[in-house]
Amino acid sequence: xxxxxxxxxxxxxxxxxxxxxxxxxxxxxxxxxxxQEHFDVLLTDFRxxxxxxxxxxARAKSxxxxxxxxxxxAYGSEELAVRGDEARGR
Numbered sequence: 086x087x088x089x090x091x092x093x094x095x096x097x098x099x100x101x102x103x104x105x106x107x108x109x110x111x112x113x114x115x116x117x118x119x120x121q122e123h124f125d126v127l128l129t130d131f132r133x134x135x136x137x138x139x140x141x142x143a144r145a146k147s148x149x150x151x152x153x154x155x156x157x158x159a160y161g162s163e164e165l166a167v168r169g170d171e172a173r174g175r
Contacts, residue, residue: 089130096128110134112141119145124152131158 097106107124109115111134119127127145129138142154 092130112136112138112144115141116144119148119152123150126155127152128155128157131156 093108097108100106107118109118112129113135115127115129118124127142129141131138133141138156138158142156145151145154
């Protein structure tokens with residue numbers, strides 16, 4: 086789930102030759118996909134329409150087979166990086 090249709094479509098174009106790529110309109114739709122089938126990787130933006138990407142990652146990590154979670158953002162900060170590390174269990 087990436088904030089911005091253009092960025093999401095660009096990532097899809099870059100990855101779809103080698104991977105199955107699913108796009109979700111918001112965090113709720115992304116979580117619905119994650120609950121329906123297993124994904125190896127969740128790539129999300131921090132800023133999402135309905136909730137921040139860290140909350141989506143926390144929800145994804147609570148699944149019985151959680152995906153590897155990658156947070157992308159143009160609005161990064163040291164505080165956000167620390168929160169990401171804490172979410173990984175470091």
